[in-house]
Amino acid sequence: MDFIEKVVGLMSGKAAQADASAAAAPELAAQPQDAPAADEAAQEAAQEPKTYTPEELESLLAEKKKEWQAEQEAQEQERLRSLPEAERLKQEQLSKDAKIASLEAELSRRDLQAEVIAKLDERRLPVSIADLVQYGDRDSTMESLDKLMDVFEAAVQAGVMLRLRGKTPEGLGRAATSLNMMSDPFAKAFSDALRK
Numbered sequence: 462m463d464f465i466e467k468v469v470g471l472m473s474g475k476a477a478q479a480d481a482s483a484a485a486a487p488e489l490a491a492q493p494q495d496a497p498a499a500d501e502a503a504q505e506a507a508q509e510p511k512t513y514t515p516e517e518l519e520s521l522l523a524e525k526k527k528e529w530q531a532e533q534e535a536q537e538q539e540r541l542r543s544l545p546e547a548e549r550l551k552q553e554q555l556s557k558d559a560k561i562a563s564l565e566a567e568l569s570r571r572d573l574q575a576e577v578i579a580k581l582d583e584r585r586l587p588v589s590i591a592d593l594v595q596y597g598d599r600d601s602t603m604e605s606l607d608k609l610m611d612v613f614e615a616a617v618q619a620g621v622m623l624r625l626r627g628k629t630p631e632g633l634g635r636a637a638t639s640l641n642m643m644s645d646p647f648a649k650a651f652s653d654a655l656r657k
Contacts, residue, residue: 573602586610 513521541549577591590613595605 570596573599577602577606580606581610584610586613 541552544552573596574591574594577594578588581588581590590609593609594602596602
């Protein structure tokens with residue numbers, strides 16, 4: 462094996478395999494130089510980065526996340542076991558309180574979201590606007606919803622007015638004015654007949 466091949470083998474982690482194969486089969490070392498070319502092609506193929514499909518990547522990330530979460534839980538359990546009894550009970554109570562608070566906040570958010578959707582449906586606005594509302598306490602949520610509805614309705618009204626706006630047809634432009642109406646004898650006779 463050449464020096465370069467040994468270095469490449471060490472870099473790719475194949476040094477142990479190369480030493481074992483060299484010791485087991487000394488006749489392979491006596492082969493012509495065609496074998497190193499094949500090894501180089503195999504090494505190049507092994508050095509190319511593996512590409513993943515989005516599904517493979519998603520499943521791999523989900524698996525690693527689960528492993529990390531399990532490791533974090535184990536570390537937290539170990540830390541709690543090493544604490545004195547009073548401190549451990551205090552930490553457990555704090556953890557329970559935090560979990561209860563997050564569940565209450567989630568429940569409150571769901572209730573507010575249902576109320577927002579009902580209000581949007583009542584005013585016949587798109588329900589997808591509910592995703593844009595800033596959820597907090599009830600008052601700030603309703604204030605945010607009112608602002609969003611006002612902005613949405615103003616934008617719709619502006620769009621309608623833009624579409625309705627047009628240019629006056631050429632033939633009616635002069636006849637529609639009151640000045641031109643008086644100079645037209647037929648229009649004058651018609652207005653006089655209506656007055657009588």
